[in-house]
Amino acid sequence: MLGRNLLFPLLLLFSFFTSCKNEPEVDDNLWVGTIRVIDHNIPFPFLLEKTKTNLRLIDHENNIIDSSSASFQEYQDRDTIKMQDHRFLVMNNGRSLWLLDQMDSLNFHYEHPMYAAQFVKAAPTDDTDFSSLSEQFQNITYQTEVNSAHFATPNRDLKIEKTLAFSEDSLTTTFNYFYQNEFVYAERELSKYDIFERKGKVFLSEGQDKPNSVNLYLVTEIDENSFSLRSFRNNEEYIEQFENSEAIKDPSNFNTFERCMEGQPGEYYHDNLTFNKGNEYLIQKISKNAPKASGDGYITVHFTINCKGEMGHLGLKQMDREFQSTSFDPVLVKHIISEVMDLKDWPEIKSGKFYRDIHSFLMFRIRNGKITDLCP
DSSP states (O other), X not given: OHHHHHHHHHHHHHHHHHHHHHSOOOEEEEEEEEEESTTTTEXXXXXXXXXXXXXXXXXXXXXXXXXXSSOOOOOOTTOEEEBXXXXXXXXXXXXXXXXXXXXXXXXXXXXXXXXXXXXXXXXOOOOOOHHHHHHHHHHOEEEEEESOSSTTSOOSSOEEEEEEEEOSSOEEEEEEEXXXXXXXXXXXXXXEEEEEEETTEEEEEXXXXXXXXXXXXXXXXXOSSEEEEEEEETTEEEEEEEEEOTTOOOOSSOEEOOOSSSSOOEEGGGTTOOXXXXXXXXXXXXXXXXXXXXXXXEEEEEEEEOTTSOEEEEEEEEEOTTSOBOOOOHHHHHHHHHHHTTOOOOOOOOOOSSOSSEEEEEEEEEETTEEEEEEX
């Protein structure tokens, strides 16, 4: 009986220590902006910094752009954080802080938590010599493997290598795509970037000089050969771990592609954005010189179309006739990808309230290794 009486308190004690151990160490005085409008993932690249006298709003270049007249407190839902140029309504204060700027009706259309901006507490950055960090980054090319070139692009069957190359004033991001270890496609984007330190934390911002086009990352686990980037999408944490890779070879042939707006792209069916010349034209064009292959099922090529009608962010999924995962001949897959990513005649994308780019796909029906139908 004594052992049974002791069992429950011991389980409680074990649960307490293991839960504390798994809780990440965070800074209660520094919050990192992630996204606004939760189902559109529009970047919100700002920091909130608590001081003894006020609360500061800091932009992606480490500039203090606004501050409150009072020190930070534990705000409750529906409280207001008043600044000179911003008035943030607290929509939720838990593990994340959700704020809606009542002075910015252009970006915060509705007074609802899903349209607010999310802030999370900053995780620690390993001790590093920040003064030499920029120089280190410019001397090393870093690489990682990602599931998708963009979180909104479905992909199961392509291996994607992401490479970062820093220069003094720009960042080159390259995506190399492989199918069954064979190179099939490459794309590249050139963007501006900033690396800065705040309260002992290191941040990387990158993007273009246009609204809603800058991403903010917390840089962690820094050493002389690697680092990690921490960000949030779909209310989930993403960690990309980059390693020094001296063996990287630049692709001889690549497309230049950039999104017109960061975040979740719209879907093709919003404005019936299908290829101008129609599916019959596509079937004839792509099947005309298709190599001999075998197999039955479906090959679906996913991609993003930006506001200029350019294509990028490739994804691939293949299914058999029972809609189970399968693999087709590399020669056929490479042919279809090459033909699809060379298409130019897409309709004009009109700016939406929350998007300027479109996610689309082409699903090819394969019978005996030949293209027989296409949707959407």
